[in-house]
Amino acid sequence: MDLEAFRWLLTDAGQALLARAAEASEDPLEAAAELRRDAAPEHVAAALTQASLRRRAEAKFGDLAPRMYFTPDGLEQATRFTVAEHRAARLQAARTESVVDLGCGIGGDLIAFAGAGITSAGIDLDPVRVEVARANLAALDLGGAVMVADATVLDLDPFAVAFADPARRGARGRTFSVEDWTPPWSFVETLLRRDSCVKVAPGIPHELVPEGVEAEWVSDHGEVKEAALWSGRLATTARRATVIGDGGLATLTDEDLPDPVGVTPPVAGGFLYEPDGAVIRAGLVQAVAAGVGGGLVDEHLAYVLSDAAYRTPFARSYRIVEELPHREKPLRAALRARGVGRLTIKKRGVTVVPDELRKRLALTGEGEATIVLTRAAGRGVCLLVEPF
Structure with a gap:
C-alpha cells in the first residue's frame, strides 16, 4: 500500500472513486479498465484494493468493514472484532481510564478500546498502518491518537494499561521463537510487570507464562483465535477459557477445576x-x-x-x-x-x-x-x- 495513494483516497475525489470501485465488476481487469478512464492507475489500484479488502474484512469486522480501511497484512493480523470487544469490555470492567496500543496495526483493537469509552492511543513503526488506523478512528467517529513510534523506547507511565500484539512474522514467514517477535519476548516480560495485556499465539506453552500472570484462551464460534496474557491488577486467575458464540460469552477458570475426575467407559445411549x-x-x-x-x-x-x-x-x-x-x-x-x-x-x-x-x-x-x-x-x- 502506497502512503500517498492511500492519503489521496481520503480526499473527496478519492472517496468518489472508492465508491465506484465498490460497485465495479468483480473481474479485476474489467474493473480496472472501467475506472482508469478518468483516474490515475495508482489511484485505481488503491481504490480496488480497498474495495476488495473491505469485502474480505466482513468476516472479522461485520457491519463496520464497509466504512473501514485496511492493508492486506494488517487485515490478516487484525483481531476478530468480537474478540477485541471482549478485551475492551474487560478493561472497561476494570475501570481502565487509558490504554496505549503498542503496535496498533490498522487499529482493530484500538477502535474497540475507543468504542468502550477508554482514552486510547496507538503507535506503530509502519507509517502506512498508522495512517490507516487514524483513518479508521475518524471513519467510525471515535476519539484517539495514533503516531509512528517505537514501543520499546516509549514512556508508558502516562497510560493506565499497555496493550501489545507482537508481530509473529519475519522475513521468512511465521516465527515460533518468542525472541523473534516484534517487539521480542524480553520486552513483553517487562510489560507484564505492570498492568498490561499481551496478545499471543494460542500455542503458547503454559510454562512460559510468568508467575502471577493470567493466561486467557479465547475462541469464537468454536475456533480458537488467540491467547492473551493479563498482568498486574488485570490478572484475576491463572488460566481462563472464554468462548464466544451465538448465545453470548461464557468463561471457565482454573478455580472451576474439581478434584481429579476418573475415566468413564463409553456406553450406547450415553x-x-x-x-x-x-x-x-x-x-x-x-x-x-x-x-x-x-x-x-x-x-x-x-x-x-x-x-x-x-x-x-x-x-x-x-x-x-x-x-x-x-x-x-x-x-x-x-x-x-x-x-x-x-x-x-x-x-x-x-x-x-x-x-x-x-x-x-x-x-x-x-x-x-x-x-x-x-x-x-x-x-x-x-x-x-x-x-x-
Missing part, C-alpha cells in the same frame, strides 16, 4: 462431549467433565463421557448411538449396512488421517453419519454418534 479448543488449551477439560457429571474417555484425551444430557457452551454434545468395529474392514461393512454415504470423522489419540480413511471406506449410501475414533481403557474404539 453422551460424549467434545470440549472447545479454548478449554483444551487452557487445561480445563476436567472442569467440563465435572459440569456434566461425567468423566474422561481416557486420562490423556480431551473427550468427556456422561450418562446425562447437557447443553454447555464449553463443548459440543453428542449422543452415543452404538459402538462400531474399530478395524477398517468391519467398519466399512457396518457403515455400508447402515446406508451411510457422507461420513464425518472425529478422532483423538489415534493415528488416523480422516480424509484418507474416508477415501478408503468408499461409502456410497444416501445416509449421513458421524463417528468418533479414540481410545478407551487402553483400546481403540469407534463410536457412532449424533449431535444434539
Whole structure:
C-alpha cells in the first residue's frame, strides 16, 4: 500500500472513486479498465484494493468493514472484532481510564478500546498502518491518537494499561521463537510487570507464562483465535477459557477445576462431549467433565463421557448411538449396512488421517453419519454418534 495513494483516497475525489470501485465488476481487469478512464492507475489500484479488502474484512469486522480501511497484512493480523470487544469490555470492567496500543496495526483493537469509552492511543513503526488506523478512528467517529513510534523506547507511565500484539512474522514467514517477535519476548516480560495485556499465539506453552500472570484462551464460534496474557491488577486467575458464540460469552477458570475426575467407559445411549479448543488449551477439560457429571474417555484425551444430557457452551454434545468395529474392514461393512454415504470423522489419540480413511471406506449410501475414533481403557474404539 502506497502512503500517498492511500492519503489521496481520503480526499473527496478519492472517496468518489472508492465508491465506484465498490460497485465495479468483480473481474479485476474489467474493473480496472472501467475506472482508469478518468483516474490515475495508482489511484485505481488503491481504490480496488480497498474495495476488495473491505469485502474480505466482513468476516472479522461485520457491519463496520464497509466504512473501514485496511492493508492486506494488517487485515490478516487484525483481531476478530468480537474478540477485541471482549478485551475492551474487560478493561472497561476494570475501570481502565487509558490504554496505549503498542503496535496498533490498522487499529482493530484500538477502535474497540475507543468504542468502550477508554482514552486510547496507538503507535506503530509502519507509517502506512498508522495512517490507516487514524483513518479508521475518524471513519467510525471515535476519539484517539495514533503516531509512528517505537514501543520499546516509549514512556508508558502516562497510560493506565499497555496493550501489545507482537508481530509473529519475519522475513521468512511465521516465527515460533518468542525472541523473534516484534517487539521480542524480553520486552513483553517487562510489560507484564505492570498492568498490561499481551496478545499471543494460542500455542503458547503454559510454562512460559510468568508467575502471577493470567493466561486467557479465547475462541469464537468454536475456533480458537488467540491467547492473551493479563498482568498486574488485570490478572484475576491463572488460566481462563472464554468462548464466544451465538448465545453470548461464557468463561471457565482454573478455580472451576474439581478434584481429579476418573475415566468413564463409553456406553450406547450415553453422551460424549467434545470440549472447545479454548478449554483444551487452557487445561480445563476436567472442569467440563465435572459440569456434566461425567468423566474422561481416557486420562490423556480431551473427550468427556456422561450418562446425562447437557447443553454447555464449553463443548459440543453428542449422543452415543452404538459402538462400531474399530478395524477398517468391519467398519466399512457396518457403515455400508447402515446406508451411510457422507461420513464425518472425529478422532483423538489415534493415528488416523480422516480424509484418507474416508477415501478408503468408499461409502456410497444416501445416509449421513458421524463417528468418533479414540481410545478407551487402553483400546481403540469407534463410536457412532449424533449431535444434539
